[in-house]
Amino acid sequence: MKKHIVVLTGAGTSAESGVKTFRDHDGLWEGHDVMQVASPLGFRDNPELVLDFYNQRRRQLKTVEPNQAHKDLAKLETDYKVTIVTQNVDDLHERAGSSDVVHLHGELLKVRSTGNPSDIKDWTEDLNLGDTCEKGHQLRPHIVWFGEDVPMIDIAMKICYAADILVIIGTSMQVYPAAGLINYVQPDTPIYYIDPKPAVTRNPNINVIAKSATKGMTDLLTILKTS
Known part of the structure; x- marks a missing residue:
């Protein structure tokens, strides 16, 4: 064996x-406070910013090996x-x-339903407001954010x-x-x-x-x- x-x-x-590594020594991630782009509260307050942030990460991932x-x-x-x-x-x-x-x-190339965390989908392109699961719930990055299990x-x-x-x-x-x-x-x-x-x-x-x-x-x- x-x-x-x-x-x-x-x-x-x-x-x-x-x-790029998660955050710099000043606590910023690509110029953002991590709580703005990696927390449920940040997503609630500014979902477009969060979605754009991960869209950029997803695009960058396609350029590396x-x-x-x-x-x-x-x-x-x-x-x-x-x-x-x-x-x-x-x-x-x-x-x-x-x-x-x-x-x-979590995984950058997956998303999940905000209404059902177990509804996970492969996702390789940009994720935008209005992209929903079959039951109409907004999709979010399949990433474990601060404050989440x-x-x-x-x-x-x-x-x-x-x-x-x-x-x-x-x-x-x-x-x-x-x-x-x-x-x-x-x-x-x-x-x-x-x-x-x-x-x-x-x-x-x-x-x-x-x-x-x-x-x-x-x-x-x-x-x-x-x-």
Whole structure:
């Protein structure tokens, strides 16, 4: 039976593809306060601004490609069972060939009904006011906004519990509940943390690779081959 590698990925994994990280140091996202464009209140107050914001993100996603880190993660499936749990809303893991991807914070290429959260649709073009589900409810981005539950978190916890190896790439591990997933692996599970500025507490099971996602994955593949 193949060993099960669980990979937690964040914005740093897609940054090298040209996908902009969630927000700058000043707390702004593309010049917007995040609460204006990533909260239920922001959507209520100015839905056109929010829809336009995600339309721009969706258009930009079409201009980028998976980087080598995405591709190397997909290659791991040759020798391992691999589950990717990502905080990213892009589809770059899937485009690189990864077959088992859990999106904690939603997906940019999907929308859902404001009247029925389980009514989720694939959506690759602009989303505008007046675009509704079959029952007449406005559609919204299928994104987990601030103040909303993270519906996939319980599934992610169970996945981490079953991991033989945990890999963390390109995430500060500061955003909860995603940051807490590291606590759900078995006590002796080896953990590899790839990030140019890793923020971790001392843990004998954590092997830090202080590099970018692409360079760190090259190192990790070598380590796994020799371990």
